[in-house]
Amino acid sequence: MWVLIFVxxxxxxxxxxxxxxxxxxxxxRVYTSYTSLLGARLYxxxxxxxxxxxxxxxxxxxxxxxxxxxxxxxxxxxxxIGGPVLQGHEGxxxxxxxxxxxxxxxLGASAAFVGFFVIRKRKII
Numbered sequence: 265m266w267v268l269i270f271v272x273x274x275x276x277x278x279x280x281x282x283x284x285x286x287x288x289x290x291x292x293r294v295y296t297s298y299t300s301l302l303g304a305r306l307y308x309x310x311x312x313x314x315x316x317x318x319x320x321x322x323x324x325x326x327x328x329x330x331x332x333x334x335x336x337x338x339x340x341x342x343x344x345i346g347g348p349v350l351q352g353h354e355g356x357x358x359x360x361x362x363x364x365x366x367x368x369x370x371l372g373a374s375a376a377f378v379g380f381f382v383i384r385k386r387k388i389i
Contacts, residue, residue, distance in 0.1 A: 282358075282359050283356060283357060283358040283359070284296065284313040284315065284356070284357050285355075285356045285357075286298075286307065286312075286313070286330075286354070287307040287330035287331070287332050287352045287353070287354050288315075288352050288353050288354075288355070288357060289332060289350055289352040290350075290352070292314060292315050293312040293313065293314050293315070294312060294313045294315065294357055295307040295308065295309065295310075295311070295312045295332045295352075296311050296312065296313060297310045297311050299337050299339050299342065301341075301342040305330060305331075305354075306331055306332075306333055306337055306342050306344065306349075307330055307331065307332040307333065307352075308332070308333060308337060309332055309333060309334045309347075315357060327353075327355075328353065328354040328355065329351055329352070329353060329354065330351070330352050330353065330354035331344075331349050331351055331352075332349065332350050332351075332352060333347060333349050334347035334348050334349070334350065335347020335348070
């Protein structure tokens with residue numbers, strides 16, 4: 265029973281999914297709020313979603329470039345005032361599920377744990 269609980273905890277983390285839509289910068293954050301003018305977008309440094317390092321990996325298109333303003337945005341001319349503008353990649357970033365091989369150590373440890381108690385119960389050691 266403990267083995268089932270142990271494995272199910274790791275399986276839950278391995279199969280969790282999420283996605284984020286916006287501008288991804290090198291700090292591994294997706295900035296989601298933007299101001300638009302004639303089809304051009306300038307993302308604000310406001311709300312952002314961190315791509316968790318605990319997940320296996322994230323995938324998304326890295327073809328379209330985008331800009332994030334770390335100052336005030338002038339919506340009339342779509343200008344960034346009083347802060348730097350950093351360039352990133354725009355897209356929808358979705359988590360890729362972990363492979364079972366990443367958790368083979370947990371399966372091996374749980375099998376050894378069960379084996380030890382079976383041997384001990386039969387009084388072999």
